[in-house]
Amino acid sequence: MPPIRRVAIVGGTHGNELTGAYLAKKFAALPQLVQRSSFESTVLLANPLAFAARQRYLERDLNRCFSPENLQDAAALSYEDNQARAIYQQLGSGAAKADFILDLHSTTANMGLTIILTNRHPFNLRMAAYLSGLHPAVKIYFWMDSQTTFLRSISKFGCAIEVGPVAQGLLDAALFEQTQALVYSVLDYLEAQNRGVDLKIADRLTLYECTAMVDYPKTEQGDLAAMIHPQLQSRDYQPLQSGDAIFLGFDGTTIHYSGELAYPVFINEAAYYEKGIAFCLTQQQQISLAD
Amino acid sequence: MPPIRRVAIVGGTHGNELTGAYLAKKFAALPQLVQRSSFESTVLLANPLAFAARQRYLERDLNRCFSPENLQDAAALSYEDNQARAIYQQLGSGAAKADFILDLHSTTANMGLTIILTNRHPFNLRMAAYLSGLHPAVKIYFWMDSQTTFLRSISKFGCAIEVGPVAQGLLDAALFEQTQALVYSVLDYLEAQNRGVDLKIADRLTLYECTAMVDYPKTEQGDLAAMIHPQLQSRDYQPLQSGDAIFLGFDGTTIHYSGELAYPVFINEAAYYEKGIAFCLTQQQQISLAD
DSSP, X not given: OOOOOEEEEEEOSSTTOHHHXXXXXXXXXXXXXXXXXXXXXXXXXXXXXXXXXXSSOSXXXXXXXXXXXXXXXXXXXXXXXXXXXXXXXXXXXXXTOOSEEEEEEEOSSOOEEEEEESSOOHXXXXXXXXXXXXXTTEEEEEOOOTTOOSGGGGSSEEEEEEEESOOXXXXXXXXXXXXXXXXXXXXXXXXXXXXXXXXXXXXXXXXXXXXXXXXXXXXXTSOBOXXXXXXXXXXXXXXBOTTOEXXXXXXXXXXXXXXXXXXXXXXXXXXXXXXXXXXXXXXXXXXXXXX | OOOOOEEEEEEOSSTTOHHHHHHHHHHHHSGGGTXXXXXXXXXXESOHHHHHHTSSOSSSOGGGOOSHHHHTOTTOOSHHHHHHHHHHHHHHSSTTOOSEEEEEEEOSSOOEEEXXXXXXXXXXXXXXXXXXXXXXXXXXXXXXXXXXXXXXXXSSEEEEEEEESOOTTOOOHHHHHHHHHHHHHHHHHHHHHHHTOOOOOOSEEEEEEEEEEEOOOBOTTSOBOEEEOTTTTTOTTSOBOTTOEEEXXXXXXXXXXXXXXXXXXXXXXXXXXXXXXXXXXXXXXXXXXXX
């Protein structure tokens, strides 16, 4: 494949996810931290008004605005729609088109350091294997983005880094530093690939593929009727079996899981209450990277 | 002292603190849970529009609107100013005036179950001693509210319950249930006091009195220059001594504490970034309740 010449590092796509936003601000102030000899790096604070307001977004979720239909929809006039078009202009077209996008997110779920892939290109899978070999705590989550609504879908190559648990609107210094180290490792991978340097990369990869979303139990009026059960809370990437407790009703009743073995993630993500997602079910897969 | 006849249980004073908001909704739907024979209970969701928006407030912090000056200020026209006047009408004056206010809050800081007192009336101190005897994890925080800006300052008797760590905009079922149990214990105390029932109450109380606020290091432009240091993160109510690390700069430098022995609380509270509070220093005090 051709070398990666232009890398975009994006933070603050969600304005209240401060880890990525402040990493972007740091890299913008000290660009030498993310420059490497074989490619150029662009740093972007993607949703500056939402960041200033410490909100996820002003009018709609920017990270759901990047489908080709939406980018061309003359009736899509929200601040985030306009911002998406501006970002697409900058990173998705013309001479400065990004070859690789790294989008920095955080979650209130206990997902540790997660690499989110939205396609199975071998270049991305090998990068994921490299990162999980280097940082054993790294998990690989595969979230097919068939409508290409995510910011990082602008480029075939790239990933999101999702770190947690961290509350919205605050900085956890330990997670900040771990995320920063992971960014540098991504850049090291790109530099080595560009320069033809052999990296030690395992030929197998464990990947968690999103297969279903589970909503909270609701009242007839559509309000929450239950919470994530304490026995499920914080157990992201742990096996979930039929009969396990998943919800605790406000009336004290326990609701149990019924279904095939799964590995839930995004358990109790604050931003997903409004999306009707209490957690995402994944299947654990072993991927061979042998040629 | 005269009996407590009217109790107000308030949640959602901050719209993104869901523990108290959903407890208030539960108690409003099932009022028998908070009724006792010797007093009436009123349940209030204090900031319904902020709760609907899952924001702390719409225009200004409702829990800083209750000073007499502000309540009488004809130029104070924000949604929260109007809401404060309406709440004062309901709970602070006339025949339905609340004798006791219990205001339910949550924090992103690791404060466990905290009772916040804003005055040292023996009735409140004895209640705090009763609660900490019943629930050994309970801590008592004294935050003098000399301007009486807090909602609960409407009444001389009462307290806030502050639970954490919990992110804004989500429910932690374990903390929800612990907070609920603590509410019932408060009601039990009031009922026993009204009925002249002797309660087992220790004659000593450990109290943490707020003595100073510490802001984040800032850049010349007023932006954050540092984060809570990992060695301070989550160590609410632990002793802080001169030389201990308190901040980690984005450039990797560590900033150390200089001052007398203190016990910090509200460490890394998300809502306090905009208030210029990284943590609050307290002094630990032993209070005698002997007559």
